[in-house]
Amino acid sequence: MMLPATNRRAENHTSEEINREIARQTQQRIAYYTTKSPQEISERIRELDYEWDIERALESNASALAFSGIVLAATVNKKWLILPGLVTGFLFQHALQGWCPPLPILRRLGFRTAAEINEERYALKALRGDFERIISRDGVYGDHHAAFAAAQQ
Template sequence: MTTPATQPSEDLVRRSSPAAINRERDQEIARRVAHYSGQPEANITRRLEELEREWDMERALEVNASSLALLSLVLGVTVNRKWLLLTGVVGSFLLQHGLQGWCPPLPLLRRLGLRTRGEIDTEKAALKTLRGDFDGLRSAPRPS
């Protein structure tokens, strides 16, 4: 049995996100793939390159949390020690996200359009299929 701590993080994020947000992300993927289905291969390749550079939820949370922690550390040392409390809050949010897949900034980031690595990879796989990357693969024999 998988526990929240052993599930892939994108599954935890999707499970912690409202169903409407997950549907919206899935519909965005379907719309983009439909759009590129009639496009030249070069356009699909450009989109795949964009997807390689897209930040996923984990990266955004990690960068934001570490930036806030460092800022609060500097402010705590130079301005007022009370700023050090922000480091504790940010750290607890990051810990909560790591254990449960949810933290207070997550709903806002999801509404802003951030996607999980799995959602990005789903779009990439669909576009690669459109481009024909998998055409040469033979299907594996079915076990009898």
Template sequence: MEAPTTTGRITQRHRHATEQIRRELEYRLTYFAEHPDRIDDRLAELDSEWDIERSLMANASTLALVGTALALLGRRRYLLLSVLVSAFLLQHAVQGWCPPLPLLRRLGVRAQYEIELERYALKVLRGDFDKAKDERKKPEATLDLLGGRSAAHEERGAGKARRS
């Protein structure tokens, strides 16, 4: 059995919710194109937004803990809750889907790549990548621009540290 790709497994099964999330993104980008002074605040909000995987794990672990605690208090039937939630998590890991996903999608919980899409679209609106036009043929400059460190940059830093 072949598992769906990470980026496609959530949006493929929930097209209506995905379209709604996409429309909301377009609305936000239109707003921030008109109000570029508010982009930094939105980027800060995105840093704390939970993606669907994190939301699913947090909810599942909460339900599993509650089920286990109630079972330990003598209500054995609640052990079934822990087993059921664990089965859903396994199903999600293998198939990329589980019963709570449609609800989370309808509530507007986004996949990580959807959050990152908004983040980079906002950075484009802010002009972060304008600097890359002159430097686009230099991988080191491109990685630095994106917040990563190039291997050459790291080696130079390590060489300086060894010489010190």
């Protein structure tokens, strides 16, 4: 059995309509920043550092539900243990296949993958001019330190 690539598995299990809408919104945000100052672009990049990706949303959702099930089992009825059992099973399925029941809901709510967030981040860095510093005027690439520094900003 071949496991899907980690970087695109959530997108692969999301409807094309939702993927297109997420991409459209990202492109609109990038277009908005084409007329903004480097400081405003930097602020947006800082905001992206705090945006929750789909993996973080799924993990927090699963852990909250599993913990709730354990508390309910301890205080109300042992039958509540089925909840953490189901949730951890779905989380394991997501780890292997890239799909679980909350995925379509969270994607529809606009949660993006880390790759989608990084696409916006690097487009904004290009607008800000970060990558111009690693290419000399004659088109020859600069050193690896400059490239690494541009990618980290």
